[in-house]
Amino acid sequence: MERYNFKIIERKWQSYWIKNKSFKSLINKNQKKFYCLEMFPYPSGNIHMGHVRNYTIGDVLARYKKMQGFNVLHPMGWDSFGMPAENAARQNNLDPKNWTEKNISKMREQLKMLGLSIDWDREISTCSPSYYKHQQKLFLELYDKGLVYRKENYVNWDPVDKTVLANEQVIDGKGWRSGALVERKKLNQWFFNISKFSDQLLDGLEKLDSWPNKVKVMQKNWIGKSFGCEIPFTVEGNKEIKEIKCFTTRPDTLFGLSFLAVSIDHPISKFYEDDKEFINFKKLCSKSGTTEEALAQAEKIGFKTKLLAQNPLDNNLKVPVYFANFVLMDYGFGAVFGCPAHDQRDLDFALKYNLKIKTVVKPQEENENFEVTTQAYTGPGKLFNSNMLNGLNAPEEAILKTIELLENKKKGNKKINFRLKDWGVSRQRYWGCPIPMAYDKKGNVIKIPENQLPVLLPEKINLKTNGNPLDQQDNWKTVTIDGKIYKRETDTLDTFVDSSWYFLRFCSSDNENHGFDTEEVNYWMPVDQYIGGIEHAILHLLYSRFFMQSISFKNDNFNINEPFSGLFTQGMVCHETYKDQSNNWISPDEITTDDNKNYFKKDDPKEKIIVGPVESMSKSKRNVIEPEKMIEKYGADSIRLFILSDSPPEKDIQWSDQGMLASYKFVQKLWGLHCKIKSILDDDKNYSNSEAEEKITKFTHQLIQKITNNLEKFNYNVIVANLYEMYNFFNKILSVKMNKEVIKENFVHILKLISPLMPHLAAESLEQLKIENKNEWPEPIEKYLKDDNIVMIVQINGKKRMSINTKVDIIQDELITSIKNTEYYNKNYADKKIIKTIFVKNRLINLIVK
């Protein structure tokens, strides 16, 4: 048997596909399209196993859909702006552009080694002016629509990366990339008005049937819609402060009012700017706001003002007003009314400052002596101690009635609030898309005119300075518009902007005049299947959805509201972690094992290795397997097969050397099967064996059906198992001599089933068998899907007692007769009476006997 030489064969087919532009896709309105997209990579240097998994899953789908006759768009590009380039450049005194381009060409070659069915003609790179010039135009378009604005705002300042972070980029009070504690800083920033579309973004989720529920729930929570009421509280104690507006979801508990609490950034704070005690209090708050400990403990502290707020439903009820650290300025109005009895947070505060606790909601079964002391009651019940509200059912009925009452008295309004905040997109960074804006001497904003776009990044600049490098480029900063001199905006756009519309660019990637061609976009969009990591569940996916909303806004030619009709989130690739005795991470390459499965350092066999938990592959933990090395050792088809086997694609997969080897061996075995069949076909003799021929045909068609179903459901790991079964079956039955044409016909089907997973081997085998490859997905033939004989399960009183091999579609009476003829039945149940029969056709029979 000839050994499968993947090195030669894989290279041969890869260059064949490239040369023949086998995966080039052109708009064709007579053909159904399928847009298959995997999240594009950041060009960090080398592809990693996560990419292999992501792109293999996508490639299987793209190839399958193409074989099914779809016009498949399957492009690839580079998310190539961002801080790693800038950091690497800073550290090694390089140019970010060169660094990025080098990485791209390296990774492009590595991706090509995987044999992906990519239309490389559509390749894009977000750091290229030919991409970001369109992004600048888009920015101005959104600006004209009023969806972009500038405001001074507290920002999350990352002191290590020296940049502003979006709320989503702050994790546990730390920068998502640097891990540094985030500080509060006031800066002028550009914002996208994403919150304008809160409702659409929320409602749109309902229609995304092919999205994982998990992602939809996460986005829903992130948008955070809540229904309630705004109440302006009349305030006395300072002539200049007439009222303080609060938002509440529980207006029904208004008679439990005990205090008002406002944020330290609330507009009324300006009246306390000179108050030393208030200044100290503010300091205390900002301290506790940034330390991790305080975030966890979250002790509630307040600063009492001399103001008194009036209960709008009872003018005689007056309560103190506090500044409090737990009130956020950027939610609602930055002010809340405290009802300690029915809100745990308010209760904690009331207990600390000895404030009144008045219970106004009691559970249905309690009487009017019910009283809250240390545990707030937030459940349903009846209102009491509440004057005209007494007897109402809390929460729903009471809330609606109270709002009605307040509206009638003009003391409040129904209000819906969202947690979603506008997206701050300014970054004080060099390696990003320049914001196409400028300022005159007074600081007034002016757009860079379209004929002066793109605003190119200056090249060859010094990055070894603190702060924003662009701010120090005096030449670059100065711009002449209509003969007048302006200063450019020196901030660049958050890189999440780059990835919010790249899928549109792919539809017409070479269009120089427009970011996307409307006709092309209307044909290809939406993306039918988007595939990527769960880590983008909120940020990238929500921003992309916002972009579609904002492009559609006031635009009759574009009404794609959802970019991705299908979403699949694949799991991570994991590996065991290793440490040496001095607690240093050790790479799997540096380890050997002895007979007792103990691990040792390769270059110091005395040093025992401590095996740690299985974690997702990361450079920092050094538990990384390099895809390129694996491809060189085992070939692309083997690594594709392994990455699909073992675990369902949505779950994490654990890298295993044995598993990788097993996949490699299976590829070799398949080739062995090919060789065996080729030699049968090349033989002059032919045979006939109708039983075996029928068997092989039935098996094949049933397999077509199974694999097709499993492809539709992303059960790729099961497909691998199906193929193992196929090999076992074929290998066995081929020892029987039968008609050559039957073998050939069925094996061609098999090769087509294999080709989305192992495209090189399938292509080579088809060629060697001299099959004209029409690249069509096989259709199962109905008559072969049924077996003549079937195993019926016989249960007696609900327990499996035997199985009977019988003809298919046997009817109940016939089956019972043959059961009664069995030795087993006569031995054990001859004297029993059948009182009930449950018969499931072609599956089982359950006899209830007495």
Added chain:
RNA sequence: GCCCUCGUGGUGAAAUUGGUAGACACAAAGGACUUAAAAUCCUUGCCGCUUGCGGAGUGCCAGUUCGAGUCUGGCCGAGGGCACCA
């Protein structure tokens, strides 16, 4: 604290959606071939009695059903998301 998801052999996992639990693979043990090793192939897989069969069995406890890994309720455990959101 709130929300979501998941608990099946030594391991990764299958299970036509309520109908043979453990397909397929990894690992292990035993065997075959071999001078030997590698490779390859076969067998075994929890508890009983010798094969065959019987029994228990899908985190735990109940329920619905002729029949539950699958449905319902409660509990336990793991993972993930959000976190002073008023």
